[in-house]
Amino acid sequence: MKFKSYIKQKWLLSIIAVTLMIVYYMNFIQLPPAVSVELQQNYKYKLILIPLDTRPPCQKMVVDAGKMAGVQIITPPSEIMDYYTKEGDTKKIQKWLMDNIDKSDGVIVSIDQLLHGGLLASRESGTKQDESQILLNFMRDLKTKAKDKPIYAFNVLPRITPPPTLESDSKKMIKISRLIDEISIFENEDDIKLLADLKEDIKQEDLDIYLDLFRRNTALNKELINLAKKGIITKLVIGQDDGEDFGIPNMEKKSLINYVHSLGISNDVVMITKGADEVALSLLANFVQTKTNYQPKVYVEYNDEKAMRTVMPFMAGSVGSTVEEKLVMANAKKVNSPQEAGLILYVFIGNDENMSIQRQSALKIKKYLEQGKKVALVDLSKHFSANEVLFPTLLKEAVPINELTSYAGWNTASNSIGTALANAVIYKAIRPTFNTTNDMLAVEYNRLNINYERFLEDYYYLKEVIDVMNITLKNHGYENVNDLDMEHNYIWMNKLLQSDMQKRANQLNNSEVFKMPFKVQTPEGVFDLTIRNLQVDVFFPWPRTFEVYLDVRLNLYRLNN
Structure with a gap:
């Protein structure tokens, strides 16, 4: 019996060894011979970013794009920035910006961060007149110190959803917002009656706070537009977050568009657009365009x-x-x-x-x-x-x-x-x-890194893995996936996330398209390049499953031909 067991174990070990050899052959021996490309990241410019908040789309994605552009993106220390529902320390952020403007070639600044401490904080409180004036004076002082360095600024219109601190029914407040806009356009009598009925179901104080949020924001945006007209702000972008067909935010947007037109300001100076999280990245592109014409x-x-x-x-x-x-x-x-x-x-x-x-x-x-x-x-x-x-x-x-x-x-x-x-x-x-082989290849490497982060997050995480994460949480009795418990499920979920996302990265790593070579023109001639060994580091940047912080690692190789 022992002899039979020995033979059986020997056969099993042989099968495992052969299997490992096949895997090695498929993944390495079959790959065409290539030389690893070692690159140095160089920078031509340095730009300060005061992000909308610390989520990756608002901060990390801009830093990554900066690497591709040869622009070093500098952000404030994390200890003074926002973290989920904790607002950033606006006074310390303003001081840090003023202290560091001399060390940069310009700045991209979120007004919401400077004034409120982040996007979430801006949704929960209105802008007081004295706070707005302090901020506007700060922008004037910043320009004095920056001199000819560009100041790109952006601000986000309040969304239609009322602040969570209000006691009145949120759905009814949103309906009122839509009706106010629709009535201003169509003047429908049934809508006017419905609006009056809805107002009876909510607190007048809550409605006043809600409407005042937009009035104050409009006033602030007009002052920012005036600063742009005077050249204190090089370019101002006013974004609209979570928009709908109708609502008071649309009325504010139209009012600001009319104000810009009345002043004869071009889109190069003031741009009012849909969106919020991507605006800083768009302004980085504008900065690069000014340097490259x-x-x-x-x-x-x-x-x-x-x-x-x-x-x-x-x-x-x-x-x-x-x-x-x-x-x-x-x-x-x-x-x-x-x-x-x-x-x-x-x-x-x-x-x-x-x-x-x-x-x-x-x-x-x-x-x-x-x-x-x-x-x-x-x-x-x-x-x-x-x-x-x-x-x-x-x-x-x-x-x-x-x-x-x-x-x-x-x-x-x-x-x-x-x-x-x-x-x-x-x-x-x-x-x-770029005119050196290193810098040309670095551009391509950074482009690939950015794209593979988008493949892995935009498709694999947001279309597949997020549902797995949320279902897993709910199967273990956690209903609120937007407020993870740091002591009980945050670490556990990060481990599951890392494991699942690396599996998806491995699928992509073994795909035909991942292994496809591509050509790059360099001063040394045309290089045939390929990428290998796709690895991903990923975790939840905030205690919720809505977004992930994702880093991709790739190895760039030059084929021997």
């Missing part, structure tokens, strides 16, 4: 005729209108054909009715890339579903995703369109300015 020629293509007219969730307008705003933000010239364009912005809006054309879109993008076109891909789903987005079809059809200039498919349409366009503009603007 780059104006993109962009051809916009949609996956079907309905995409441009689609109104996506949390948007106060169509996809087409959002694209047009982001093109203006990028100072882009829109052209009528791919042949005229230096950049193709491909906007895919998936829904449950157009999944049959996913392959057609994937093959169209593949053809553009084979022709050497630069493609920025926006990959969105009407219902935030993995089945409706294009990315899985890109993998299936062997589209060379390593050659995509940029990719985005997270959260709202404005977030994704703004992100994809800004990253593409930065890449296109800065690439011709």
Whole structure:
């Protein structure tokens, strides 16, 4: 019996050894011979960023894009910044900014952070007159110290949802907001009566606080516009967060647009647009454009005729209108054909009715890339579903995703369109300015890092893994996935997250498209490059599952040929 057991164990060990050899052969021996590329990150400029808040889209994504552009992004120390519901220390942030402006080539500053301590804090409190004046005086003093250095500033309109501190029914307050806007346009008598009835169901004090939030914000924004007109602010962007078709935020937006027009201010100085989280990244692109004198020629293509007219969730307008705003933000010239364009912005809006054309879109993008076109891909789903987005079809059809200039498919349409366009503009603007092999390859490496972070977060996490995380929490008795318990489930969930996301990274690492080589022109000639060993470090930056902090590690290789 012992002899039989020994033979059995020996056979089992032999099978394991052969299996490991096959895996090694498939993953290493079969790979073409290549030399690892060692790169040094160099910077041409240094830019201070006061982010909207400390979430990755508002801070990390700008830092990463800065690396691609050769712009070192400097942010305030974490101990004085916001963290989830804890607001940033506005006085210390202002002092830090004033103390460090001399060490930079300019600044991108969130007014919401300087004034309230972050986006969430701005939603919970109105702007007092004396606080606004202190902030405006600070901006004047900052300009005096900055001298000719550019100051890019942005502020976000209050969203339609009332502050959580109010006692009245939130849904009724939102309905009142919509009706006030609709009545101002249509003057419908039934709406007027319904508005009067709804007002009886809520506290007048709460309604006054809600309406005053917008009045004060409008007054502040007009003062900021005046600073921009005087050149104290180099460029001001006013964004709209979580918009709808109707509501008081839309009324404020229209009022500010009219005010800007009355002063004769151009979009280069004041831009009012949909979106919030991506604005700092767009302003970084503007900074790079001023240093390179780059104006993109962009051809916009949609996956079907309905995409441009689609109104996506949390948007106060169509996809087409959002694209047009982001093109203006990028100072882009829109052209009528791919042949005229230096950049193709491909906007895919998936829904449950157009999944049959996913392959057609994937093959169209593949053809553009084979022709050497630069493609920025926006990959969105009407219902935030993995089945409706294009990315899985890109993998299936062997589209060379390593050659995509940029990719985005997270959260709202404005977030994704703004992100994809800004990253593409930065890449296109800065690439011709580098003249060493190291810097040229560093641009490509950083582009790939940014894109793979977007692949892993925008598709794998936000369309697949987040549901796994939320279901796991609920199966263990935790109903509130937006307020993780730091003592009981936060660490546990981070471990599950890391494990699950690395599995997805391994899937991508072993895919045909990941291994596809791509060519890069350098002063030493054309390099055939490939990437290997995709690793991901990921955790929840705030105690909720809504977003992740994700770092990708890639190894860049030059093929021996």
